[in-house]
Amino acid sequence: MSNSRFPEGFLWGGATAANQLEGAYNEGGKGLSIFDMVEFVPKEERTKSVEMDVRSETELEELLNADEGANFPKRRGIDFYHRYKEDIALFAEMGFKTFRMSISWPRIFPNGDETEPNEEGLAFYDNVFDELLKYGIEPLVTLSHYEIPLHLVQKYNGWEDRRVVEFFTRYAETVFHRYQDKVKYWLTFNEINISTLSPYIGSGMLIDRVENKEQAIYQALHHQFVASALAVKACHEIIPDAMIGCMLARMEVYPETCNPDDVLAALEEDQKNLFFTDVQVRGYYPSFMLSYFEENNIEIEMLPGDEEILATHTVDYLSFSYYMSMVASGSPDKKREKGNFFSGVKNPYLEASDWGWQIDPKGLRVTLKKMYDRYQVPLFIVENGLGAYDTVEEDGSIIDDYRIDYLRAHIDQMGEAIKEGVDLIGYTSWGCIDLISASTSEMSKRYGFIYVDQDDYGHGTLERKKKKSFEWYKNVIATNGEEL
């Protein structure tokens, strides 16, 4: 009998997103997406707080007119579009039970506002799902992973415009109908909380186009909440045996000290993070956000019926990404360290990755327990992992013990949380195959069990190589997390 802390049928696997993986940005009838417009900027030259944010019309124009030599890494990805069979065979060799991927919205509706989908795009995902199912790997599909068609930005200023809800619903219904027999696990918006931090990536908005920025950000978010709930409704109607969830970039926030000011600051930061899942899991805006809107003169325009839509079509499970924790201080001038999109005070008890992300396996257990207590719905960790520089040794091997250590510690804490009563249904580590970084567009920031021979400028053979962590993770899955 197994002594594993992980339940039978636990969904082990890996996670990716179309824009960081597929490449072939202008093949198969695909339209441009917002991430196709993000240029690589070397580390020394980075100036923006969120490097991938495009703010204005002029900036977008410049990117659209960039010369031939411009470096847009997400346009080339790692060429999964042409190599998916080889990659899926490697996932199968590791024993994946599930594979998280996203559908690129502009592959299906190139402009976003058409009435008829692009058959070539639909056929591509049919082939990918068939290949996964051939090996018994369940596809776990995100409808929108920062892949808004660029045309919707240009014509409607993205999610600021209510009409985008209708376009998204059409897209969601199209893929639910088409893949109803193939895909049983769905997610609506990846890291929906990014929309308040990066309006371009999260909501497809050029923020310089609007007068009242905060108002526009929350209005766009409201439209996404409604669209997400309508997608849940459609999924339940079209694929009754499917599960559909929401997705949060989870930040566990600690108070810097036991000074009540720090404790309050941490609580408030945490509420800001959990607000998104409050709406999607509980089905209504929490009172602390309503007070915040009132204090800041933000008025969300709701159509009759919106509240009912949110309340009726809540998600079946809650998924989240977890890379780091944060520290909040009650004192406003405390120096903040930069993380992914987030920043906080340095935690002296934790080490950080080469990108300054503070590594905190126990924080994952804290978060699992807290989220389960708060929501009482199944949880799914759909991203976690270590972005690191890897070295290919002379004999071709890649000894990524640091990655194994990171994952081992996090998986162990997951096991403890399950033992302590948390209903966790799966784990897909981020970037199971090296891919383009979301925040920096680097290729050299690697997360994979599988190495891809490509550098930040697109040089390389794209050859795939197994890292040491490949065999390690294979054994973790084979023993259902018993041997770490």
Ligand code: BG6
């Ligand atoms: C999450 C995103 O924010 O973190 C992924 O959902 C992203 O798309 C991942 O790749 C890791 O971030 P980065 O910037 O290291 O790629």
